[in-house]
Amino acid sequence: MNISINNRITIDVTLVAKKKKGDTTMYDLYIYFTINEGGIYQQRCTLSTGIDILVSEYNNGKVVGRSVKAKQKETRLNEYLTAAAMLVEDLRAKKIKTCSELKFEIDQNARQRITGKVARGFKQDAISRLESLTYKRILDKYLSNKQLQKDRKRNYFRTEKLLNEYFKNDVPTIDQITGEDMEDFKKWFSKTYPQTDNSINTYLAMVSAIFKFAVKSKLIQVSPIPTGFTGGFVKGKRDVLSTNEILAIMAIEDSNLSHGLQVAKYCLLLQVLTGMGYSDVKSLRHDNLKFNQDFKRKYIQKNRNKTSVEFTVIESSQCTLVLDKLRSLSIGEDLVFNLPTIENISRLYKKLAKMAGITTNVSTYTLRHTFAVDYMENDGRIEDLSKCLGHKDLKTTQIYGEISQKRAISFIEVLRKISSNPVQEKVSFFNTKIIG
Numbered sequence: 001m002n003i004s005i006n007n008r009i010t011i012d013v014t015l016v017a018k019k020k021k022g023d024t025t026m027y028d029l030y031i032y033f034t035i036n037e038g039g040i041y042q043q044r045c046t047l048s049t050g051i052d053i054l055v056s057e058y059n060n061g062k063v064v065g066r067s068v069k070a071k072q073k074e075t076r077l078n079e080y081l082t083a084a085a086m087l088v089e090d091l092r093a094k095k096i097k098t099c100s101e102l103k104f105e106i107d108q109n110a111r112q113r114i115t116g117k118v119a120r121g122f123k124q125d126a127i128s129r130l131e132s133l134t135y136k137r138i139l140d141k142y143l144s145n146k147q148l149q150k151d152r153k154r155n156y157f158r159t160e161k162l163l164n165e166y167f168k169n170d171v172p173t174i175d176q177i178t179g180e181d182m183e184d185f186k187k188w189f190s191k192t193y194p195q196t197d198n199s200i201n202t203y204l205a206m207v208s209a210i211f212k213f214a215v216k217s218k219l220i221q222v223s224p225i226p227t228g229f230t231g232g233f234v235k236g237k238r239d240v241l242s243t244n245e246i247l248a249i250m251a252i253e254d255s256n257l258s259h260g261l262q263v264a265k266y267c268l269l270l271q272v273l274t275g276m277g278y279s280d281v282k283s284l285r286h287d288n289l290k291f292n293q294d295f296k297r298k299y300i301q302k303n304r305n306k307t308s309v310e311f312t313v314i315e316s317s318q319c320t321l322v323l324d325k326l327r328s329l330s331i332g333e334d335l336v337f338n339l340p341t342i343e344n345i346s347r348l349y350k351k352l353a354k355m356a357g358i359t360t361n362v363s364t365y366t367l368r369h370t371f372a373v374d375y376m377e378n379d380g381r382i383e384d385l386s387k388c389l390g391h392k393d394l395k396t397t398q399i400y401g402e403i404s405q406k407r408a409i410s411f412i413e414v415l416r417k418i419s420s421n422p423v424q425e426k427v428s429f430f431n432t433k434i435i436g
Helices: 068-093 099-115 123-132 135-144 150-166 179-192 197-216 243-250 259-274 278-282 317-329 342-355 364-376 382-389 394-403
Strands: 002-004 009-020 023-037 040-054 289-292 297-303 310-314
Touching: 002 068, 009 068, 009 099, 023 068, 023 099, 040 068, 040 099, 068 099, 068 179, 135 150, 135 197, 150 179, 150 197, 179 197, 243 259, 259 278, 259 317, 259 342, 259 364, 278 342, 342 364
Parallel strands: none
Antiparallel strands: 002 009, 009 023, 023 040, 289 297, 297 310
16 A cells, blocks of 8 residues: 655555565565655665465465465454554654654554564663653653743643543553644644633643654654644733723722622732732732832832742832731731632632623733733833833733833833832822722
8 A cells, every 4th residue: 555644755555475484385474664755765664564374375465365374364464554554644644754754653663553562672662662752751851841830830731631631541652642633632622622712722832842842852753743733822902901990999898898809809909009910919928028228118029920030019109008908808927918819819800890890801910911001101111111010021011012002201210229120100090098
């Protein structure tokens, strides 16, 4: 049989009989994988089937004997040829581009895939490969070399669970996973867990990263990830709360709120007033709260969890009130606050928004965006906002220059001297009662 790998390379899979050494009445049977490029022979891989047969019972690639043994051998040969064809199909799905890579894959995998036996001298290597080429093992090795925050690591670990679910708890070793498998996995994931394109692409990009790491580590020759697997990330609409919406939340009387909702209310206000991500608020330590003696100003200085980039936020009087109120409601020990998980706080934020009659989607990201846009619309510099938000690259911050209606050109010189990463004091619309 002739199978096309791509528009240049083909593989012929044929059954070949050779006279047995020392016994001319018997044939030894082999499977040949002949690799051609542009119709010209390039390389060949030869696999012994381990089957011998009488010359009289074999003719032109077919078993003609009628004995029980001959029929059994015919069945085994047909199974081997089918397995050989499946192996080649898998290699085509991997989109291997060169003949030498094809030969390597066939030499490494053919004997075990087709006959169930490990190639001579490679038994221990095969056992090692089975242990080392699991997705979980590669994932663990990949993450051990990365400094990632807990939420991002958790998403990587979820990719393993997703693959387990897709393969029904029988995930092949990564050298056996094909491009077709990955295409089907992508379709299954999108259908089973419908969400935004960017969320889906995030997980697919993580899966892709594991296979790229395996190639880079020379554990496999070719990644099975097909072209266009992750798609493009879409610059989505960023929800921003208006002044009236923030004031509506502030107007909710504390006496009408449960303790948990009070914590959520002041945590929400703290995020709006500082632009801090929720994980940074939750992990805030006492030594992150600073005071500058020269200028008599309080400020927050911390390395951002997500990027490890240091940021500095000058506390306005409103911010100090909110911070103290939140600390009184939910004081921590090693940490400044004892706050709920991001899943729980997100649920409480949405409940507050509903109570305030707000239709805008209120998430921890919405609050960070609200701070940034308001900052730019109140004479803030984008360079200083970038440092305030803890962005690695100014390009990440420039979206807020596009969202805001006016650019800022001024900066308070005194506040610039407070730290090596200065930020302008938040010019806020919160000139009203903070504590409800």
